[in-house]
Amino acid sequence: MPDDNDYLHRPRNGAAMPAMPLTREDLATAAGTTADEVARLAAAGLLRGFDAFEPTDVARVRLIRALEAVGVPGDRLAAAARQGSVSFDFVDLLMPDTVPLVAETQDQLAMRSRMSLWLRQAIRAVLGTVGASGEEQVRSDDLQVMELADRAHEMGASDEHIARMLRVTADSARLLVAAQRDFIDEVVLTPAMRAAASELEAVRETAPIRIEYRRIGIELFKVLYLRTIEVAVFQSLVEMAQRGLAREGLSPPAPAVPPAIAFADLSGFTRMTQERGDTVAAELASRFAGLVQEVAAARGGTIVKLLGDGAMVRFPDAALSVTAMLELRRRAGREALPPVHIGIDSGSLVRRDGDVFGTVVNLAARAASHAGPGEVLVTGAVVTAWVGGEVRFDEVGEVELRGLARPVPLYRAEPAG
Numbered sequence: 103m104p105d106d107n108d109y110l111h112r113p114r115n116g117a118a119m120p121a122m123p124l125t126r127e128d129l130a131t132a133a134g135t136t137a138d139e140v141a142r143l144a145a146a147g148l149l150r151g152f153d154a155f156e157p158t159d160v161a162r163v164r165l166i167r168a169l170e171a172v173g174v175p176g177d178r179l180a181a182a183a184r185q186g187s188v189s190f191d192f193v194d195l196l197m198p199d200t201v202p203l204v205a206e207t208q209d210q211l212a213m214r215s216r217m218s219l220w221l222r223q224a225i226r227a228v229l230g231t232v233g234a235s236g237e238e239q240v241r242s243d244d245l246q247v248m249e250l251a252d253r254a255h256e257m258g259a260s261d262e263h264i265a266r267m268l269r270v271t272a273d274s275a276r277l278l279v280a281a282q283r284d285f286i287d288e289v290v291l292t293p294a295m296r297a298a299a300s301e302l303e304a305v306r307e308t309a310p311i312r313i314e315y316r317r318i319g320i321e322l323f324k325v326l327y328l329r330t331i332e333v334a335v336f337q338s339l340v341e342m343a344q345r346g347l348a349r350e351g352l353s354p355p356a357p358a359v360p361p362a363i364a365f366a367d368l369s370g371f372t373r374m375t376q377e378r379g380d381t382v383a384a385e386l387a388s389r390f391a392g393l394v395q396e397v398a399a400a401r402g403g404t405i406v407k408l409l410g411d412g413a414m415v416r417f418p419d420a421a422l423s424v425t426a427m428l429e430l431r432r433r434a435g436r437e438a439l440p441p442v443h444i445g446i447d448s449g450s451l452v453r454r455d456g457d458v459f460g461t462v463v464n465l466a467a468r469a470a471s472h473a474g475p476g477e478v479l480v481t482g483a484v485v486t487a488w489v490g491g492e493v494r495f496d497e498v499g500e501v502e503l504r505g506l507a508r509p510v511p512l513y514r515a516e517p518a519g
Contacts, residue, residue: 123154132202133163134239146180148190161193161200189302195309201243209236215248217255224265225251228272282319284381286312333457340452340459354450360487362423362448363462364403365470366394366430367412368440387411390439397433401426406458412470416458420448420480420487424515427478428493441476445469446515448483468503469512478515485513494518 126144130137140163144152148166149159170176182188208231212222226232229244251264259267290308298304347353368390371383387410394413395405403417403426417423427444434442447465451458462483469479485495494516500509 123151123156124159126153126155129155129159129163131205131239132157132160132200133167134203135163135167139163139167143176146176148176148180148183157200157202158194158198160202161197162190165190165193191302192305195305198309198313201241203239204242204245206240206245207236208234208238208240211240211245211248212236215252217248217252218261221251221255221261221265222248224261225268228265228268278319278323282316285319286315290315336454337459337463341461341464344450344452344461356450359419360448360483361451361462362417362420362446362484362487363406363451363458363466364415364417364423364427364444364446365409365412365467366415366427366442366444367409367470368434369443369475370440371411383411386439389437390434390442393433393437393439394430397426397430401429406456414463414467416451420446420484421489423448424478424480424484424488424493428515428517431476431478435476443470443473443475444478445471445473446478446480446484448481448487464505465503465510468506468510472501472503472512479512480515482511482513484515492518 124132126137126140130140133140140149140155141152143149143163143166144155149155149162151159166176166179169179179188183190215222223232225247226234229247231241231244247268251268254264254267255261290312291304294304294308295301298307344353368386371387390411391405391408391413394415397403398405398415398417401417401422403415403422406414406416415423415426417426423446427446431442431444434440445466445468447462447469449462450460451462452460465481469481473479479498480495488495495513496516498512498514501512502509
């Protein structure tokens with residue numbers, strides 16, 4: 103089984119860097135400097151070796167050179183390190199998995215890349231390397247991203263699709279890392295700093311558990327990512343099966359009282375997260391989840407799953423779903439939550455592992471995505487199943503929803519009068 107740090111020694115095309123310890127030349131390449139510079143830093147006592155080095159020395163060299171570039175003299179850094187007023191042990195404790203540079207420069211990568219200048223610039227904007235000069239070396243993970251984009255392009259993806267996928271993935275990664283950082287700070291680091299004699303002591307003592315939490319976070323992301331893919335694929339299979347059976351006249355008999363699915367989420371949540379921070383956004387999402395649970399339970403509904411800033415809810419029938427969602431909209435406004443947008447559909451559902459699938463789920467989700475702030479949009483099936491006079495349905499018209507082959511008639515639900 104490969105070591106957790108094996109990727110540190112694998113630049114482009116699978117070629118392996120020398121096994122630990124690193125030579126002076128290996129370290130120079132990985133840190134984007136020269137062997138003479140490495141020797142100078144080692145002689146000053148800023149590195150832990152002279153001819154043999156560890157992967158974490160890559161981060162040490164890059165940090166020291168960045169400080170020197172803004173005017174901090176190297177000899178002063180060395181003196182401060184010897185006196186203990188500055189410690190580079192932080193680098194080893196906080197960055198055990200250092201990402202190295204490769205020998206290839208930005209210009210060399212551009213010369214051999216088959217992608218357009220527009221896509222290269224779009225990728226560099228996401229990676230934060232737009233300001234890098236052509237002579238600067240490329241990070242190994244930047245190289246991986248470029249090669250993955252090249253592969254997607256060869257398979258037929260357009261520049262625009264690749265850039266959009268990269269932006270979404272990078273934004274999601276930043277949110278995950280921010281949440282994990284806050285978790286580790288609150289659970290491990292802050293309590294340790296209150297009890298420890300110094301910041302360095304707290305960092306050193308908590309390093310093993312912080313790294314283990316980091317690994318748990320990575321594994322958790324892998325599990326949930328693969329699970330989400332599997333659920334999405336199963337949903338698509340159910341929809342295709344339902345459509346195929348309908349064409350052949352083999353659809354199962356509809357229930358006498360079809361259940362309903364409602365999707366509800368907060369409008370402007372992503373912007374709010376960016377403007378007000380993850381803590382405020384998480385508190386609002388938690389309050390909203392509690393409100394959905396309360397309103398749904400009062401009308402026989404159950405939360406199928408929570409979706410970040412929203413929820414998927416199952417109701418015994420269409421009427422209960424509409425009255426519950428109108429009440430949810432009213433309560434959200436009264437409790438100073440952002441406006442909600444809601445979509446509802448009614449019909450047969452396929453159940454598996456406590457989850458529900460089918461065209462009803464897809465239509466309700468798409469209707470919610472189309473709804474504006476404060477709108478409750480329902481399908482024709484909901485209108486047909488409605489019994490009672492306390493709600494009116496204003497026709498929106500046939501709407502083209504993403505992922506659906508034909509336009510779908512939608513209606514806006516409002517309290518009568």
